[in-house]
Amino acid sequence: AQSVAQPEDQVNVAEGNPLTVKCTYSVSGNPYLFWYVQYPNRGLQFLLKYITGDNLVKGSYGFEAEFNKSQTSFHLKKPSALVSDSALYFCAVRDDSGAGSYQLTFGKGTKLSVIP
Amino acid sequence: DSGVTQTPKHLITATGQRVTLRCSPRSGDLSVYWYQQSLDQGLQFLIQYYNGEERAKGNILERFSAQQFPDLHSELNLSSLELGDSALYFCASNLRGSSYNEQFFGPGTRLTVL
Numbered sequence: 575a576q577s578v579a580q581p582e583d584q585v586n587v588a589e590g591n592p593l594t595v596k597c598t599y600s601v602s603g604n605p606y607l608f609w610y611v612q613y614p615n616r617g618l619q620f621l622l623k624y625i626t627g628d629n630l631v632k633g634s635y636g637f638e639a640e641f642n643k644s645q646t647s648f649h650l651k652k653p654s655a656l657v658s659d660s661a662l663y664f665c666a667v668r669d670d671s672g673a674g675s676y677q678l679t680f681g682k683g684t685k686l687s688v689i690p
Numbered sequence: 691d692s693g694v695t696q697t698p699k700h701l702i703t704a705t706g707q708r709v710t711l712r713c714s715p716r717s718g719d720l721s722v723y724w725y726q727q728s729l730d731q732g733l734q735f736l737i738q739y740y741n742g743e744e745r746a747k748g749n750i751l752e753r754f755s756a757q758q759f760p761d762l763h764s765e766l767n768l769s770s771l772e773l774g775d776s777a778l779y780f781c782a783s784n785l786r787g788s789s790y791n792e793q794f795f796g797p798g799t800r801l802t803v804l
Contacts, residue, residue: 608792617692617780617795664733677723677746678793680733 576601578667580681587655588689595650595684597665606668607648608678609639613661621663624648635659655688662686693717694783694796702802708769711799715762715783721745722764723784723793724756728777739764771803 577600587593599605606625610618622633629641639650650663662685666678693716703709715722724736726749735748739758750756753771758764768775778800782793 617797620792677735682732
């Protein structure tokens with residue numbers, strides 16, 4: 575079975591400071607990794623994904639993520655946090671459990687609060 | 691706006707009742723996924739359909755069922771509802787159901803069982 579861990583329930587960062595939201599994963603084969611953001615009373619919005627290639631992946635709204643195979647991590651980063659980045663962030667891994675099934679397995683989520 | 695629509699937005703019902711949640715995928719997307727989000731279980735995959743056929747099942751209860759119609763919209767049926775079924779139900783879609791393609795999520799249906 576594949577799994578994702580987000581070790582921090584909440585991350586607080588001051589506006590303008592860099593932010594990191596941590597994610598580690600466990601898969602049996604090649605990892606396909608995703609980050610989503612959820613604003614209050616909204617659905618999940620796709621931020622970025624890692625399939626193959628460069629370990630540093632750039633996504634929407636200035637976010638990027640670093641894939642580290644040896645540490646089985648896929649941390650989300652942003653150089654300068656905005657108050658509007660405050661939301662719930664989910665890391666997800668593709669779960670290849672059958673013939674062509676590609677449902678996502680999600681972490682528990684990390685609540686990011688950016689303090690003005 | 692992801693292009694995925696879900697109705698209704700809110701649903702309040704009583705224990706023992708049956709409800710139907712509807713999802714319309716993005717134009718051109720053949721695959722629909724259903725997820726349940728609750729405080730204690732987090733985001734859990736329920737079921738996937740691809741072009742009308744069931745593709746995968748996750749932690750879906752026997753009281754729950756789904757289908758995808760020829761126009762590719764999907765419905766999730768929840769029956770004999772219990773208090774613990776109160777949750778946010780999302781559907782998502784992507785092109786061809788490929789693992790390379792991100793899933794696009796609808797705004798969700800919030801189900802409250804009283």
